[in-house]
Amino acid sequence: MLNCRDVAHEASDYLDQNLSWWRRLLFRLHLFVCAKCRKFVAHVHITRDFLRRRGPLRASDQEIEQVMQNVKPSAPDQS
Amino acid sequence: MTDSIDSIDQERLRQQDHQAFEALVSQLHRPMVSVARAIVGDSLAEEVVQEAWVSAYRNLPKFEGRSSVKTWLFTIVSNEAKSRLRKEKRLVALEDFNPEGSGDYLGPDRFYRFGGHWKVPPPDWHLDSPDQLLEEKHLQKCIDHTVSILPPQQRAVFILRDIEQQALAEICNILEVTESYVRVLLHRARMKLMQVIDRYQETGEC
Numbered sequence: 507m508l509n510c511r512d513v514a515h516e517a518s519d520y521l522d523q524n525l526s527w528w529r530r531l532l533f534r535l536h537l538f539v540c541a542k543c544r545k546f547v548a549h550v551h552i553t554r555d556f557l558r559r560r561g562p563l564r565a566s567d568q569e570i571e572q573v574m575q576n577v578k579p580s581a582p583d584q585s
Numbered sequence: 586m587t588d589s590i591d592s593i594d595q596e597r598l599r600q601q602d603h604q605a606f607e608a609l610v611s612q613l614h615r616p617m618v619s620v621a622r623a624i625v626g627d628s629l630a631e632e633v634v635q636e637a638w639v640s641a642y643r644n645l646p647k648f649e650g651r652s653s654v655k656t657w658l659f660t661i662v663s664n665e666a667k668s669r670l671r672k673e674k675r676l677v678a679l680e681d682f683n684p685e686g687s688g689d690y691l692g693p694d695r696f697y698r699f700g701g702h703w704k705v706p707p708p709d710w711h712l713d714s715p716d717q718l719l720e721e722k723h724l725q726k727c728i729d730h731t732v733s734i735l736p737p738q739q740r741a742v743f744i745l746r747d748i749e750q751q752a753l754a755e756i757c758n759i760l761e762v763t764e765s766y767v768r769v770l771l772h773r774a775r776m777k778l779m780q781v782i783d784r785y786q787e788t789g790e791c
C-alpha cells in the first residue's frame with residue numbers, strides 16, 4: 507500500500523500518466539480511501555492546469571531589439 | 586492564442602523574414618535564457634543566448650521542419666551552452682539530488698514519521714478552478730516572481746514542460762539529465778508554486 511507521503515511525492519507522475527500500471531492502481535486505491543490525498547491531488551491538478559494556461563512570458567521590446575541588432579550584420583538587406 | 590509559434594509562417598522564417606523572426610524572439614527569448622542558465626549559470630547565459638539567436642538566424646534557410654521550431658531553437662541554445670561550458674571548463678553547481686525532495690512544502694514536518702499520514706493536511710481552497718485562479722491579478726505577480734527565483738534547473742524544466750510543452754525525452758536531451766530527474770524537478774517546481782497558491786488562498790498575499 508502507498509501512504510500519504512508517497513502519494514504526495516508521486517502526484518505529478520500520477521497526473522502526467524508517468525506511473526506504471528501497478529503503481530497507478532496502488533495510487534488509486536489510496537485515493538479511494540483517503541479524502542486528504544484526494545484534496546491534495548485535486549490541488550496539484552488545478553495548479554498544473556492553471557500554470558499551463560497562463561502561457562509564456564514574452565520578451566520585452568529592449569530584449570527583442572538587442573537580439574535583432576546582433577542578428578542584423580548577418581542579415582540580407584530588407585529595405 | 587492567436588499569435589502562437591504555430592501561426593508563424595515557416596516559409597517566411599526560412600527566408601529570414603525579420604517580422605517572422607521577431608515574433609519568434611518575442612516568444613522564445615525568455616525560455617531560451619532559462620535553458621542557458623540551467624546549463625552555464627547566470628553570468629554567461631545572456632551571451633550564450635545572443636550567440637544562439639545569431640546562429641539560428643543564419644541557419645534558418647536550412648531549417649527543414651523535422652522537429653518543431655521550438656525544439657530546434659532549444660537544441661541550438663543547449664548546444665551553444667554546452668560548448669561554452671567546455672570552453673570555460675567551468676562547473677555549474679547542480680542541485681542536490683534529494684530523492685525525498687519536493688522542498689520544504691512536502692518536508693518531514695508535513696507527515697507523521699511512522700505511517701506517513703498527513704500531519705499538516707492540505708488546506709481548503711476557496712478558489713478551486715484554474716479559471717478562478719487566472720482571474721487573480723495579484724496571484725499572477727506572485728507566481729511570476731516565484732518562477733523567477735526557482736533554482737535554474739527547476740525553472741528550466743518547469744518552463745520547458747508546463748509552459749512550452751516539450752516532451753520529456755526532448756527535455757532530457759536539452760538539459761542532459763535523466764527522465765526521472767526531470768520528473769523530480771518538475772514536481773518540486775509545481776510544489777513551490779502550489780505553496781504560493783496555498784498562501785494566497787489563505788491570506789490574499791504572497
Ligand SMILES: [Zn+2]
Pocket residue numbers: 509510511513536540541542543
Ligand atoms: Zn492519504
